[in-house]
Amino acid sequence: MKKIFFYLIVIVFYQCQAQKKTTHTNSPMNIIDSSFEKLNINNSTLLKTKKRYGTTEPPKYIVNLNETLQSGALIETYGLLDSYYDQWITPSQGWFKYYKEFYSDGNIKLKRIYNKTSDGNYGFLYEFDKQGKLVKTTNFEKDWKTFFTGITGIANKNAKKFNYKVDTSDDGVITSKDNQQWDKEYVKIWRKDQGGKKLWFIGFNKGHYENSDDKKVERVVIVIDDVTGKEIKKLHYFDWYNRNFKELDEN
Template sequence: MIDNRFIEKLFVVLLLGLFLQCQCQELQKIMIPKITNEFEKITIQNSKKKDDDRCIETPEGRKEIFSASEGGYILSIYYENAFYKSDKFYYKNGYIKNKSLSFNMGSPVGMLYYFDKSGKLIKEENTDEGYSFTPEKVVKYCEKNKIDLPKGYHDSGYQARVLKQVFEGKKVWRISHQTAGDKIEEIILDGKTGEELEKKVVRL
């Protein structure tokens, strides 16, 4: 005869396993890269001697887009299973100028770090101020409303876009996505509450 306590323990173990699996899936779905306020110098792989735009694929499944600008160099790192990318700007001497994460290939999220030409950290800016409705909540809103947000790097085709903007004096999220043909739906969400402030259809 099977002990009832054994069945109860087995049931608890199964529930725990299911919970951990769901948590793991959720973390994979909303994977957020790490970025720190530490000094960096541009790597040999993306040598500052190279002035051509390049896309480098890494063994870890990242794509690194390197380009030269008038004031220095830009390195954008896209992660295959993430709604986020890292944006790093460098001075001509190869030292880091500023760096942050961007959500959905658009606006900065989290902390934005600034450095002087000697590599000293001079400023930290919290770009999430006024945005209680977090990027993770934007992702859930899009999932609920059948809006397909892109992950990783895409070099062609129209992709859904999410930007931080100001609308009628409020900090907002502006979501643009293709609905059919050349029609684009634009949705504005309150940055604090997530309330829909406007929804309209425009053309490409």
């Protein structure tokens, strides 16, 4: 009986560890790694977009290809031949898109991620030499305590509380910054060091056509202390449609 009890404890322990590992591995930021990559610069579809760039001699040429995969991901590849290439990959789901730069031969130069909904540094930046060797890693998360998944959990709770019909899940369909229109419902997450204190912000937007100009958008802003992961302030207000989200003590 003691042996059975012991094995049950061991099984539960390893299941918990596996769950922790899975949660960490599936973090919304872990969509790139430090592995070597090479862009196929001889891709016939890419080369079909080749056109002259400028009027200087000898002539220079660029390529510019936009593709949509079956998954819904958008891939934008741009290159100045014999110089460099860059690539934006925007998955149809999730909070992050990723950016890559390549040397003239297609070897990876750098890669990193960006928040779809706002500016700022997130995740890791990997930089490579011309031979494809990793030479530098910048960890933008090292000074932040609260995981992004913790913030999306708070966003989900408040979306329900304030009746915002937006997807806040880690793998949700998220409205990108370029498509955040005042008359639409959307959510954004951003973070900053404000007065020596690291803070996260969640902003919800909803348009109201019928309201006066100074109350065209309904906004909810949740402010979160990065150290504790707790909400420290909540703002619910109406505003002009072309204004930035309020933060803390703004009027």
